[in-house]
Amino acid sequence: MSVSTPFQDEAHQHLSEGNVPAYMQAVGQAARRASSELRRADTGMKNRALLAMAQRLTEARGRILDANAEDLQRGRENGLESALLDRLALNDTRVDAMIEGLHQVASLPDPVGEISDMRYRPSGIQVGKMRVPLGVIGIIYESRPNVTMEAASLCLKSGNACILRGGSEARESNAAISTCIQAGLADVGLPAGSVQVVATTDREAVGELISMPDYVDVIIPRGGKSLIERISRDARVPVIKHLDGVCHVYIDTTADPAKALAIAVNAKTHRYGTCNTMETLLVDAPIADLLLPELARAYAEHDVELRGCQRTQVLLPQATAADEQDWYAEYLAPVLAIKVVDGIDEAIAHIEHYGSHHTDAIVTQDYSLARRFMAEVDSSSVIVNASTRFADGFEYGLGAEIGISTDKLHARGPVGLEGLTTQKYVVFGDGQVRG
Numbered sequence: 001m002s003v004s005t006p007f008q009d010e011a012h013q014h015l016s017e018g019n020v021p022a023y024m025q026a027v028g029q030a031a032r033r034a035s036s037e038l039r040r041a042d043t044g045m046k047n048r049a050l051l052a053m054a055q056r057l058t059e060a061r062g063r064i065l066d067a068n069a070e071d072l073q074r075g076r077e078n079g080l081e082s083a084l085l086d087r088l089a090l091n092d093t094r095v096d097a098m099i100e101g102l103h104q105v106a107s108l109p110d111p112v113g114e115i116s117d118m119r120y121r122p123s124g125i126q127v128g129k130m131r132v133p134l135g136v137i138g139i140i141y142e143s144r145p146n147v148t149m150e151a152a153s154l155c156l157k158s159g160n161a162c163i164l165r166g167g168s169e170a171r172e173s174n175a176a177i178s179t180c181i182q183a184g185l186a187d188v189g190l191p192a193g194s195v196q197v198v199a200t201t202d203r204e205a206v207g208e209l210i211s212m213p214d215y216v217d218v219i220i221p222r223g224g225k226s227l228i229e230r231i232s233r234d235a236r237v238p239v240i241k242h243l244d245g246v247c248h249v250y251i252d253t254t255a256d257p258a259k260a261l262a263i264a265v266n267a268k269t270h271r272y273g274t275c276n277t278m279e280t281l282l283v284d285a286p287i288a289d290l291l292l293p294e295l296a297r298a299y300a301e302h303d304v305e306l307r308g309c310q311r312t313q314v315l316l317p318q319a320t321a322a323d324e325q326d327w328y329a330e331y332l333a334p335v336l337a338i339k340v341v342d343g344i345d346e347a348i349a350h351i352e353h354y355g356s357h358h359t360d361a362i363v364t365q366d367y368s369l370a371r372r373f374m375a376e377v378d379s380s381s382v383i384v385n386a387s388t389r390f391a392d393g394f395e396y397g398l399g400a401e402i403g404i405s406t407d408k409l410h411a412r413g414p415v416g417l418e419g420l421t422t423q424k425y426v427v428f429g430d431g432q433v434r435g
């Protein structure tokens with residue numbers, strides 16, 4: 001396969017003329033054409049492209065970090081919130097993670113072409129299902145430039161073309177990473193339209209991207225609630241999404257105190273600006289007087305502000321009073337809501353009422369309570385005796401994730417390679433005709 005650039009050249013001509021709708025149409029056409037070629041690409045070619053991108057990323061590390069420094073400086077000058085600055089920041093560790101992610105995705109089994117559920121019918125035909133790419137995926141995201149490479153790698157390995165539209169705050173970082181992606185595609189002869197980073201931060205581009213069902217098969221938004229609400233409301237193509245990450249940890253009376261302390265601290269303080277960070281801690285009443293003071297001391301070391309119910313405030317006078325909105329809050333900051341509850345029934349009821357169906361955890365030594373929690377908590381990830389921070393594509397063995405879905409159709413939880421494919425029926429016959 002040869003690199004195909006005419007559509008991209010046309011697209012950039014439209015952009016130079018300020019014609020965003022025409023630009024996005026040309027991008028969509030290039031993606032649709034590339035998706036046809038990607039269906040013919042074998043696993044080896046896709047893996048070679050991923051490894052070529054990893055090599056290009058390694059070589060461009062300095063340029064990428066310099067570009068990111070420009071974005072960070074501009075973000076500070078524009079008053080970007082600390083949580084968004086954290087998501088925006090790249091360093092050697094995060095660049096290493098992007099490179100490792102490419103290697104991991106290359107090493108994962110290719111789901112495309114897998115045939116399952118084959119069975120004979122009375123007519124003699126065999127009927128089964130084949131896993132195939134979705135086609136063209138549009139991804140709209142804020143801040144995190146590492147999403148650019150993660151999205152590119154997962155879409156490419158699953159045989160999908162993708163159109164990536166990052167936020168204006170990361171424009172220099174995304175442009176530098178895009179250069180590595182395009183070079184990696186060219187190195188192995190895959191079409192340039194396989195992965196396109198939208199070259200304008202004009203909001204009109206988003207409106208066009210979510211309104212092109214002829215060229216785009218699914219949209220995945222990653223960012224703040226207002227962005228995802230807008231995409232869900234206005235999109236004319238299917239959307240894979242989650243709105244909030246209001247994650248809970250419930251500590252049961254039977255919990256091992258040392259495990260409970262470690263899990264509750266890690267779930268909140270490992271990183272504040274992520275959707276799988278704990279925002280509300282629920283503690284069973286019989287253990288609260290022993291555990292909460294110890295937890296408060298640990299949170300104080302991390303400068304975490306505590307907001308609690310009345311029973312919490314009796315045990316922790318330093319905690320401010322939590323109001324109704326605190327139970328709904330996705331803080332993405334060193335702030336934690338704490339509620340003392342009377343057993344697992346109240347904990348599950350609280351999660352059902354205030355939660356976002358993202359990730360919720362229980363700490364318990366009672367097997368029956370663990371089974372109840374897993375069965376009754378209606379979230380995309382339910383965790384027993386571990387931190388909510390494990391609700392992540394890398395940690396689940398997906399290599400990387402394109403996002404987390406709290407929807408119940410098609411994909412749920414961290415969306416990796418299999419979530420970016422669908423299935424079609426395949427039928428094998430030997431001359432049979434229907435009578």
